[in-house]
Every structure is written in C-alpha cells, then in structure tokens.
Amino acid sequence: MARIKNKARDDGRLQSKVYIGTKNGKKQYKYVYATSTRELEQKVQELKTKLNKGLDLTADRDTFGYWGEKWLKLKKIEVSVKRYEAYSKRFENLEPIHDFNISKLKATDIQDIILDCADEPSEKTGKPYAKQTLIEIRNVAKQIIQLAIENRVLDYNCASAVKIPKTAEKSTRRALTEEEQSWITDTPHRAQTAAMIMMYAGLRRGELLALTWQDIDLDAHTIKVERSVSMIKGKPHIKEGGKTDAATRTVYIPGKLVNYLRNIAHSPLGLVCPTVKGSLMTETGFSRMWASYLNDLNIKYGDWADCMQTGGKCPSKYAPIEKPFLIPRITPHWLRHTFITLMYLAGVDVLTAKEQAGHADIKTTMAIYTHLDEKYKKKSINKLDEYLESIS
Structure with a gap:
C-alpha cells in the first residue's frame, strides 16, 4: 500500500508525496498537487489504482514521440524496407502530438489530426488524404500506444476511439477499360x-x-x-x-x-x-x-x-x-x-x-x-x- 504524506505549498496548493517503490536501491516517490483536500484525495486514489494495476508511474512523462521512435526501431527489424518507410511517413503525419505526454493523450488529439488530413491537401497529391491513408495513420497511433501499454505506461488505447470520416475520399484503384x-x-x-x-x-x-x-x-x-x-x-x-x-x-x-x-x-x-x-x-x-x-x-x-x-x-x-x-x-x-x-x-x-x-x-x-x-x-x-x- 502506498504511504501518503500531505503538506501545504507556498503557492497555496496542497501536495502529496506517494511512495511507489524502489529503483536501484533508492526510494521512488510520485508527487501530486491539488487546490483542495477533496481533489488531492481523488488524485491520490487515481495514483493508487494505477499502482495496483502495475503501471510504471516513473514513465508518466514519456512522450508519444518517444514511444513512436521505439516502435519504429522494432518495426525496422520486423518488416520490409518499403513498409518501414510507409510507417515512418505515417508517424510524421502524427507530428503534432509527438511532444504530448502519452499517458495523458486523448482520442480527440488524434482525431484532430485525422480530420485535418481529411480536409487539407497533401503535399504529394494536392488532394485530401485518401480514406486508406487516414486508416493507416490511426493504426500507427494505435500500435505506438499499444507498445506503451505492453510496457505498463498506461492501460487504455485512446486511438481505438478515433473515427474515420465517412466523407473521406477512397483511393482510386480500378481496372482499365x-x-x-x-x-x-x-x-x-x-x-x-x-x-x-x-x-x-x-x-x-x-x-x-x-x-x-x-x-x-x-x-x-x-x-x-x-x-x-x-x-x-x-x-x-x-x-x-x-x-x-x-x-x-x-x-x-x-x-x-x-x-x-x-x-x-x-x-x-x-x-x-x-x-x-x-x-x-x-x-x-x-x-x-x-x-x-x-x-x-x-x-x-x-x-x-x-x-x-x-x-x-x-x-x-x-x-x-x-x-x-x-x-x-x-x-x-x-x-x-x-x-x-x-x-x-x-x-x-x-x-x-x-x-x-x-x-x-x-x-x-x-x-x-x-x-x-x-x-x-x-x-x-x-x-x-x-x-x-x-x-x-
């Protein structure tokens, strides 16, 4: 069970220092802040829940970009060069969230990128991204977050809730007459x-x-x-x-x-x-x-x-x-x-x-x-x- 110690800060906020375990023989703590006792207790309880689930709270500041780079390194040894380059391009499409804290990422953050790509012309074609490309962008985000989940950074994949616009253009691939x-x-x-x-x-x-x-x-x-x-x-x-x-x-x-x-x-x-x-x-x-x-x-x-x-x-x-x-x-x-x-x-x-x-x-x-x-x-x-x- 985590041990909690509260104190008032000079800026008026309340602070709790929560013991979350040891690393290399040193005690590790997680700090939470709130403006009221009720809010502080709620945040502490959320922290306890994450601890009980076995999540790595020392990785809570990891960014989406950090885990994206790790994911690409894995893919480089798993897939063909062409597929790896395609994954890299889709990761680049997600650049607006590279610096986001991955544990605080929301479905709306990814959804905004999808909607922008569906509306704005790509540099390559001059047209909005095709529906299949939007699906690929979402799937890359989903796989990156899944890697973080497998490493106990978080426990929910928000990319699963991202929708692809029904109005998105389908890529044209047909037979010749x-x-x-x-x-x-x-x-x-x-x-x-x-x-x-x-x-x-x-x-x-x-x-x-x-x-x-x-x-x-x-x-x-x-x-x-x-x-x-x-x-x-x-x-x-x-x-x-x-x-x-x-x-x-x-x-x-x-x-x-x-x-x-x-x-x-x-x-x-x-x-x-x-x-x-x-x-x-x-x-x-x-x-x-x-x-x-x-x-x-x-x-x-x-x-x-x-x-x-x-x-x-x-x-x-x-x-x-x-x-x-x-x-x-x-x-x-x-x-x-x-x-x-x-x-x-x-x-x-x-x-x-x-x-x-x-x-x-x-x-x-x-x-x-x-x-x-x-x-x-x-x-x-x-x-x-x-x-x-x-x-x-």
Missing part, C-alpha cells in the same frame, strides 16, 4: 514493356524492376518472380524473394504478352526494364519515365476537339506549354488490378488467381472477386432489362 488496354498495347514507348508486363502478368513495380530476361521462358509462357527491388531513400536495392513468401511465384502469361516480348531486342542476361544505360531504375527515374509515357498517351488519345486551352488542336509533345490532362492518370496499381480482373473475366478460380497475383492472403483476392461479382452481375441484370424493354 478495353479501350484503355488498347492504348497500352498500341503505343510504343520505353515504358510500354513495363506496362505490358504489369497488365498481363500482374507484377508489382518492385518485382518488375528486378526482372531479368533469364526469368522469362517464352516457350513455356512463364515468368519467374524470385526477387524484387526496394527503394531506400529513392535508391534501388535488390532483395531475394518478394514482398511476402507468396510473392515468390511462377506466373503463366498469355500469348499476347509472349508475342510482344519476342519482338523486344535485349541482352539475354540483362534487366527487362532498365535505365537507358542498362542499370536499375531509381524511384525518380521510374517516375519520370512513367510521366513521359502518360504524356504520350494523353496527346494520342485525349479528346482535344473541345480543349479551349489548345484551340481545339492536339499539341505537340515537345510544345513548351502546360498541357491539360484529358485521360485518366493510369498507375501501375491499375495495371495490376487489370490483370486480376482479366483472370476473373476468363473464369480463373480464386485460388489460382491468388497464386498468380502473389497475394499473401486469399481474403485480398476474394475481396476483389466479390467486388467484380457485384459489378458484372449487375451488368447482366441490366442486359435482361434492356431485352425486356426491347420486346415490350
């Missing part, structure tokens, strides 16, 4: 090979950049995914294996991709998607190549007839003017999603699709297939409606 797929197959560019492989083999960007021609067997119609590239501060680093154990796989590719790859001049031992000098692409290098590719697609397939900025004319790709973007901004994620959608439309079973896509959890594939079921079954019913209307 048949017309958009034809843009990929019909437009030569240095990035076309990357786009074709992501669309017809479902490789992730990191898997694509590490791919060599030795990994491709055109006679067997296969691509072996055995390594991937992680970007560390924008620089590429090859690692054996994929994003997860399931990511190491053999992908069976369609004849359309095989025929395309047969016509690509290459070194038998070289990278499939290298820089112009044949080396691994950096993050900036890939981004610039992709931006150039989208620019070509935009000029070729954009509807310029009604574009007032260019006088209804299609501009030259080299014209020194800011060109409006008239087509969807296709991403590598969209191409991979297209691959999974094509498997669904071809009738590939969900287990095979999971293996071909390299998903670690079949729930991921199931979620995509379920969404596609809802989308295409609705289209089938619409066809019935159209037929009935045509005969009535």
Whole structure:
C-alpha cells in the first residue's frame, strides 16, 4: 500500500508525496498537487489504482514521440524496407502530438489530426488524404500506444476511439477499360514493356524492376518472380524473394504478352526494364519515365476537339506549354488490378488467381472477386432489362 504524506505549498496548493517503490536501491516517490483536500484525495486514489494495476508511474512523462521512435526501431527489424518507410511517413503525419505526454493523450488529439488530413491537401497529391491513408495513420497511433501499454505506461488505447470520416475520399484503384488496354498495347514507348508486363502478368513495380530476361521462358509462357527491388531513400536495392513468401511465384502469361516480348531486342542476361544505360531504375527515374509515357498517351488519345486551352488542336509533345490532362492518370496499381480482373473475366478460380497475383492472403483476392461479382452481375441484370424493354 502506498504511504501518503500531505503538506501545504507556498503557492497555496496542497501536495502529496506517494511512495511507489524502489529503483536501484533508492526510494521512488510520485508527487501530486491539488487546490483542495477533496481533489488531492481523488488524485491520490487515481495514483493508487494505477499502482495496483502495475503501471510504471516513473514513465508518466514519456512522450508519444518517444514511444513512436521505439516502435519504429522494432518495426525496422520486423518488416520490409518499403513498409518501414510507409510507417515512418505515417508517424510524421502524427507530428503534432509527438511532444504530448502519452499517458495523458486523448482520442480527440488524434482525431484532430485525422480530420485535418481529411480536409487539407497533401503535399504529394494536392488532394485530401485518401480514406486508406487516414486508416493507416490511426493504426500507427494505435500500435505506438499499444507498445506503451505492453510496457505498463498506461492501460487504455485512446486511438481505438478515433473515427474515420465517412466523407473521406477512397483511393482510386480500378481496372482499365478495353479501350484503355488498347492504348497500352498500341503505343510504343520505353515504358510500354513495363506496362505490358504489369497488365498481363500482374507484377508489382518492385518485382518488375528486378526482372531479368533469364526469368522469362517464352516457350513455356512463364515468368519467374524470385526477387524484387526496394527503394531506400529513392535508391534501388535488390532483395531475394518478394514482398511476402507468396510473392515468390511462377506466373503463366498469355500469348499476347509472349508475342510482344519476342519482338523486344535485349541482352539475354540483362534487366527487362532498365535505365537507358542498362542499370536499375531509381524511384525518380521510374517516375519520370512513367510521366513521359502518360504524356504520350494523353496527346494520342485525349479528346482535344473541345480543349479551349489548345484551340481545339492536339499539341505537340515537345510544345513548351502546360498541357491539360484529358485521360485518366493510369498507375501501375491499375495495371495490376487489370490483370486480376482479366483472370476473373476468363473464369480463373480464386485460388489460382491468388497464386498468380502473389497475394499473401486469399481474403485480398476474394475481396476483389466479390467486388467484380457485384459489378458484372449487375451488368447482366441490366442486359435482361434492356431485352425486356426491347420486346415490350
């Protein structure tokens, strides 16, 4: 039982000195202050309750940032470099509470950050943060506080009460339409090979950049995914294996991709998607190549007839003017999603699709297939409606 000793301070407040144990042979005390006896007794009782729960009262001044750094150190040895960098960015998003006392942190403190991110544009996209990003920020806060709980600093995770706004934008990840797929197959560019492989083999960007021609067997119609590239501060680093154990796989590719790859001049031992000098692409290098590719697609397939900025004319790709973007901004994620959608439309079973896509959890594939079921079954019913209307 803690022993309490009260005294009046010069500033008029009351003070209690509570014995909380020993450390390195020295007695440890915790001081509480109040303006009335009743308030003091209440604070002492709260202190006793924490002691009885086994909480470490010597850590009550630890900040959220302090435990965040400890959490990141643990994650650095547990997750991939890419995932660690993502965690670091989400921790940076929580910077407004880094100096907050973690034991006094409230759900509203984290909620304010979530609401600000939902309303204010991010530096990267110029748009408010997507719903999934907001969830990731909250989850990082929750995991940091959970680490402090496991170390007896506090006993309640306030981040669990934080809500994600229903109005938050959902990140856009969709499959390409048949017309958009034809843009990929019909437009030569240095990035076309990357786009074709992501669309017809479902490789992730990191898997694509590490791919060599030795990994491709055109006679067997296969691509072996055995390594991937992680970007560390924008620089590429090859690692054996994929994003997860399931990511190491053999992908069976369609004849359309095989025929395309047969016509690509290459070194038998070289990278499939290298820089112009044949080396691994950096993050900036890939981004610039992709931006150039989208620019070509935009000029070729954009509807310029009604574009007032260019006088209804299609501009030259080299014209020194800011060109409006008239087509969807296709991403590598969209191409991979297209691959999974094509498997669904071809009738590939969900287990095979999971293996071909390299998903670690079949729930991921199931979620995509379920969404596609809802989308295409609705289209089938619409066809019935159209037929009935045509005969009535």
